[in-house]
Each structure stands twice: as C-alpha cells, then as structure tokens.
Amino acid sequence: MIKNRREQFPFHLACAALAGVAFLAGCSSTPIVAPKPTGWIKDEVADSYVFAYPLVLMGTARDAAVGTGPGQAPINTVRHGTALPPVGAHNPPTPGIDTLDSTAWLDVGDEPVIVSLPASPGRYVDARALDMWTNVLWSTTDSQGASRAAGIKAQTVAFAKPDWKGDLPKGVKRIDAPTRNVWLDVRIQTNGAHDLTAVRKVQRGIRVAPLSVYTGDASPASVAPRSLSADTGASGSPADQVAALDAKGFFDRVAQLLPDNPPSPADPHALKFLADLGVQPDDPVELPSTATDAIAGGLADGRARVATPPTNMVMGNGWSWFGDGVGNYGPDYALRAYAAYAQPGIGTKDDEVRASVSLDSDGHALNGANRYVMHFAPKQVPPVRGFWSVTAYTKDGALGESAPAYAAVGDKAGVRRNRDGSIDVTVSSVRQRKAANWLPAPRGDFQLVLRLYAPKPEASDGTWAPPAVVRQ
Known part of the structure; x- marks a missing residue:
C-alpha cells in the first residue's frame, strides 16, 4: 500500500503567525496569506x-506494436519473430537469442479472444499473457507445469472480460482479463540458424481470433485500439x-x-x-x-x-534476479515498476529466472579488455527443467559486436563439462581458443545475463546463486 506522506500544516501555528503579522502591520487593509505547503x-x-x-x-508498447507498418501487426493478430537476434525498433534491452517470439496484442472489450497453441513435441515452448499492469494472467506453466520443457500439448484458451456472459466452444479454457488489452508472448526454443525452419512451422500453428471469427460467425476484421x-x-x-x-x-x-x-x-x-x-x-x-x-x-x-532495484530482489555473488513475487505483484508497486523497467514482459518464477551482473568478484566493472572465468561447481549448475544460457551485452543491453552464432553459452549450445561435472565459462572480447566454453563480450563495459528456462524452485527462493565472475 502506498503510504500517505502528505505534510499537514499546523492550523494553530498559522493562526499565531497571521496574528503577529496583523499586529505589526497595524490597521493595514492588505491581507497577508501564508504560502501553502507543497511537500x-x-x-x-x-x-x-x-x-x-x-x-x-x-x-506505449501497445501503440508502438499495433498497426500495419514495418514490425507491427493489427490488434488480435500474431506477429512472428523470424530472425536471431531479434530485429526491430521496439525490442526490449538484453534481447534473448534462445527463442523466437510470436506476440499479439488482444482486445477483449467487445468479445472474448481465442488463442490456440499447437503441440510442440520435444521443443520447449513458453507462452504467457500479461494484463496492462504487467501481472501474468496465464502461462503454459498453469496447465502443464514442467512438462513444457519437453514440449507442450495442443491447447486453446479464451481471454474474456470478467463480466462477459456466454458460451465458449467445447474444450476452450476461460481466462478472465481485468484489462481491455492483453499482451500475449509465445517463445519457442531454437537451436540456431539451422533450426529456424522447424520453429517457423510451430509458429504457423499459433492462432489468435475473436470468438465470432473463431466460430465462423463473422469474417476476420482488425479492431483499432483506443x-x-x-x-x-x-x-x-x-x-x-x-x-x-x-x-x-x-x-x-x-x-x-x-x-x-x-x-x-x-x-x-x-x-x-x-x-x-x-x-x-x-x-x-x-x-x-x-x-x-x-x-x-x-x-x-x-x-x-x-530505476532502483527494490530490496526484495534476490542477490548472490554480485548477481541479482527476481524471486517469488515476480509476475503476480499484488500491492508491491516498487517491484512491479522495476520489473517493467528492467525486464519488460517478465513472467513468473516458474516461467523464467533472468539474473544479471555487471561487476566482477572484486567489485570492478566488467570490461571486454579483461578475461574472466565463471566456475559452476557440480552442484551449482543452473537448476532447470528446461534449459539455460548466459549472454554478454553492452551496458545499454545491446549484443555488441558478438556474432549471433556464438553469442551465448548454455546447455543447448554444446557447453562442455569438466570431468567432475563442473563447468568453466571464459568471458572476454578476444577469442580464447583453448577455453572449453568461450563467451564473447563487447569491447567496453558490459553485463552478463543468465537465463533459466522452466527453473526449479531453488532458482528463485535464494538457496541457489550463480558463481562470481572472477577476473584472471
């Protein structure tokens, strides 16, 4: 709850002050008014x-994304990402390069909007829907839990106003949306450029349509938002x-x-x-x-x-990430605002954990002129049901000069383990040919982002932390 910090102006002091002024001014007819407090x-x-x-x-994000221009799509229409790394003027900072995104802005003001997802055997898919206050209304983890790490089953959901009354087609799950607009984001795992054709096949199976269009009672039509x-x-x-x-x-x-x-x-x-x-x-x-x-x-x-991380962020070894409250914020407005600012579209702790670090173990800024090592002990390897990756970005969240094919290290990118099961990741702007796992970094100051897809509970409850980044 926001605390009311209004400063009350003491009435009795105001009266005394005005009486003193009147006495000094004699019979002056010009009233003197004390300034009102503005704190x-x-x-x-x-x-x-x-x-x-x-x-x-x-x-603002909705208005930037809805339309018929480059990189846009009409309301209730899916826009598919087709390239890695993602391109476009409205991409968030630190863009992910492990998945292709299919997104849509829904308008449920007049009737429910139906979203159908195809089966994705053997391929991680994470779909989530956020209301206009960035609360997660629904995600694939709601209905299928950890099974989505190995792909999801075909499913159909309907987003509707809470007061909407009507019948939905058989097998369609209803999700009440407290806001007129809903943002849908479907992220599909990709294993590099050679895999994009298979990902696009999954994308083509995603369907978004108003109820009347879905049932065939009306023809497709775009509805412009307010x-x-x-x-x-x-x-x-x-x-x-x-x-x-x-x-x-x-x-x-x-x-x-x-x-x-x-x-x-x-x-x-x-x-x-x-x-x-x-x-x-x-x-x-x-x-x-x-x-x-x-x-x-x-x-x-x-x-x-x-722009200031709240005190209930989870922190360890210089890294920080969101814990249990992310995605369903309740009255925690500081956490909600910072999450929207730092990681737009972030899901719940069961959807994804995204940890970031910009300082080495000695507290100095990470810089591409140096060489660093992250040592994951055998029991410190990121705890996931899906997969994980670590990527280097500039301070502003761009990928820098890193080639997309080599911009991430993770268990889906051929990470090599040591004999004891531990993992060493070497980070630098200069290629390290003898390193088992080399992560390219921008030449100047940079940050690292570690993503855990379908994380286990210990990734968000503070019992696990990524290793420190040690300068060599």
Missing part, C-alpha cells in the same frame, strides 16, 4: 509515478518514450488508459492520490498550477525509484 504534492507525484509506470509503459494521445513525435523504445514524458504528458496517459484498464488489485488509496493531483479517468488532467517545483521534484523522484 505532499511532491510525494504523491512520486508515489503515483511508481504506481502507474507499468500501465503507461504497456500502453488512441492514447496525439503523436508526440517520440522515438526510441517504449521505455525511452515514457522517460521522455513530462509530468502532464505522463498523467495524461494514465487518465486515458484507466477507463479500460482499472488497477489490479483495486486500490482506492492510489486512485485518491491521482485524484488529489487532478488525474481522473478519461478527463483532461489539470495538475496543481502553483506547485511547479514540487511536481518536477516528484517526477524526478519517481523516475529514480522506478
């Missing part, structure tokens, strides 16, 4: 920014576009998104904070006109808090 405005702007950041980010605002000329990733918004621009987006996407969980206290600031669903936003500095300060504080 509460700064606090509530910051709290509201953290609270609403995931909603604004998802709305427009958030006029084109501001913003460029870059969705996160960059949100970061570029001033306070009014940010809260305008919040007001426009709220009618179709109420908070989950419902939080009257957080909505009151927004109302205090002049933010009402679907109404023009009028922020307090006499508190410019307080609003600017609150916006800066909110941005800083969103």
Whole structure:
C-alpha cells in the first residue's frame, strides 16, 4: 500500500503567525496569506509515478506494436519473430537469442479472444499473457507445469472480460482479463540458424481470433485500439518514450488508459492520490498550477525509484534476479515498476529466472579488455527443467559486436563439462581458443545475463546463486 506522506500544516501555528503579522502591520487593509505547503504534492507525484509506470509503459508498447507498418501487426493478430537476434525498433534491452517470439496484442472489450497453441513435441515452448499492469494472467506453466520443457500439448484458451456472459466452444479454457488489452508472448526454443525452419512451422500453428471469427460467425476484421494521445513525435523504445514524458504528458496517459484498464488489485488509496493531483479517468488532467517545483521534484523522484532495484530482489555473488513475487505483484508497486523497467514482459518464477551482473568478484566493472572465468561447481549448475544460457551485452543491453552464432553459452549450445561435472565459462572480447566454453563480450563495459528456462524452485527462493565472475 502506498503510504500517505502528505505534510499537514499546523492550523494553530498559522493562526499565531497571521496574528503577529496583523499586529505589526497595524490597521493595514492588505491581507497577508501564508504560502501553502507543497511537500505532499511532491510525494504523491512520486508515489503515483511508481504506481502507474507499468500501465503507461504497456500502453506505449501497445501503440508502438499495433498497426500495419514495418514490425507491427493489427490488434488480435500474431506477429512472428523470424530472425536471431531479434530485429526491430521496439525490442526490449538484453534481447534473448534462445527463442523466437510470436506476440499479439488482444482486445477483449467487445468479445472474448481465442488463442490456440499447437503441440510442440520435444521443443520447449513458453507462452504467457500479461494484463496492462504487467501481472501474468496465464502461462503454459498453469496447465502443464514442467512438462513444457519437453514440449507442450495442443491447447486453446479464451481471454474474456470478467463480466462477459456466454458460451465458449467445447474444450476452450476461460481466462478472465481485468484489462481491455492483453499482451500475449509465445517463445519457442531454437537451436540456431539451422533450426529456424522447424520453429517457423510451430509458429504457423499459433492462432489468435475473436470468438465470432473463431466460430465462423463473422469474417476476420482488425479492431483499432483506443488512441492514447496525439503523436508526440517520440522515438526510441517504449521505455525511452515514457522517460521522455513530462509530468502532464505522463498523467495524461494514465487518465486515458484507466477507463479500460482499472488497477489490479483495486486500490482506492492510489486512485485518491491521482485524484488529489487532478488525474481522473478519461478527463483532461489539470495538475496543481502553483506547485511547479514540487511536481518536477516528484517526477524526478519517481523516475529514480522506478530505476532502483527494490530490496526484495534476490542477490548472490554480485548477481541479482527476481524471486517469488515476480509476475503476480499484488500491492508491491516498487517491484512491479522495476520489473517493467528492467525486464519488460517478465513472467513468473516458474516461467523464467533472468539474473544479471555487471561487476566482477572484486567489485570492478566488467570490461571486454579483461578475461574472466565463471566456475559452476557440480552442484551449482543452473537448476532447470528446461534449459539455460548466459549472454554478454553492452551496458545499454545491446549484443555488441558478438556474432549471433556464438553469442551465448548454455546447455543447448554444446557447453562442455569438466570431468567432475563442473563447468568453466571464459568471458572476454578476444577469442580464447583453448577455453572449453568461450563467451564473447563487447569491447567496453558490459553485463552478463543468465537465463533459466522452466527453473526449479531453488532458482528463485535464494538457496541457489550463480558463481562470481572472477577476473584472471
């Protein structure tokens, strides 16, 4: 729950102050008004920014992805990734290179939307659906658990408004969606460029359609989402576009998104904070006109808090990752905002664990001019039911100069074990021909990301940690 940190101005002190001024001023007819405190405005702007950041980010990502331009697809239509590494202007930082993604933005405002997934024997598939507050509504782990590590069975689900009443086709599982829009992401394991043809065959079996189209009662038609605002000329990733918004621009987006996407969980206290600031669903936003500095300060504080790892992150040997609360945040707004900022679209602890590190064992920044070794002891190998990989990125999350075919080391990429079952991974920008497992790194400062697909419980409860990165 967001704490109300409004600063109350003592009424009795105000009266005494005004009485003293009146005495000194004699019979002056000009009233003197004490300035009103604005500290509460700064606090509530910051709290509201953290609270609403995931909603604004998802709305911006939706608008960037929905359309008929390059890299876009209409609403209720699947867009298939076709290349590794993924390409496009709207990719998140630290793009994965172990899977091809098929994504769709669903609109369940008028009727349910049906999603069908084909069977994928022998091939890991991870499908998840997020509401507009980044809570995971459904994933393949809900119905099939760890079995998806070896492929999933054919399945069909329907996303519907909670108050929708009607009949679904036989065998279709209903999932209630608290927000009008839902983001679907289907990730299909690939074993490199030679495997892409087989992956694309699985992609072609994915079907998304409104109920009326699915049953044949209507012809396919694209339904445009509500427009958030006029084109501001913003460029870059969705996160960059949100970061570029001033306070009014940010809260305008919040007001426009709220009618179709109420908070989950419902939080009257957080909505009151927004109302205090002049933010009402679907109404023009009028922020307090006499508190410019307080609003600017609150916006800066909110941005800083969103980009700061919360204290309930799991940490070990310099690495940090999300634990049990990820994907289903409840009122943990700090964790929810940071997860949206740092790992857009992250699933639950049963879907994926993604650990990152940017410092070596001595606390120095990782840099491609040096050579490092990660030693996984036999009992420290990443605990997964699926598979794992580690990749090096620039500080900004790009792949750098690494060739895609050699950009990751993992158990699906031919990792070599030592005789005792341990694993040594050598990391550097210069090829290490004698190293059993060489991971190429950018030439400058870089970060490592370790991905665990279908992780075991110890990967998220703090009983396991990746090894330290040791400079040689």
